[in-house]
Amino acid sequence: MLKKKKKKSVPAISTASLPDIVFMLLFFFMVATKMKEVTLKVEIKRPFASFATKLDDTNPIKTVYVGRPITSMQGVYGTESRIQINDVIASDVNGLVQAVDDWRNEIGDANVPKLTVLLKIDRNTKMGVVNDIKKTLRDREQYKIAYSSSKGDDPEENN
DSSP states (O other), X not given: XXXXXXXXXXXXXXXXXXXXXXXXXXXXXXXXXXXXXOOOOBOOOOOEEXXXXXXXXTSOEEEEEEEOBOGGGHHHHOSSOEEEETTEEESSTHHHHHHHHHHHHHXXXXXXXXXXXXXXXXXXXXXXXXXXXXXXXXXXXXXXXXXXXXXXXXXXXXX
């Protein structure tokens, strides 16, 4: 006579360490994630550069975006290049004057000489707009200016 084998029971999985693992993952993502600071309202296709260096991010950096408004904003701002400072599209370069003064007050007098204005400009923006921005910054005695670019050769140029 054959004996029936008893089914072996599978032991339950211990969930005692599950809360520790969940909190460890939560803590990791809280520390490692950088929150998006600005919602872009202008399109930026950065120009290409064959040589570029990374900015020293120990010094204060403030960013100015220049490009055509995104599709949902074109009804309000049109299709010409606009200047975006923080989350606001400036009506003209005069908005940049107030922004530079605000940045200087924010970082304190000791860090004003270290302040770098980073210009993220769409590659199709007319140079007249860029020259107006540079002149405005020069008038405000803001001489440390950096330009954002993509590294490498322009793939459209090779076609």
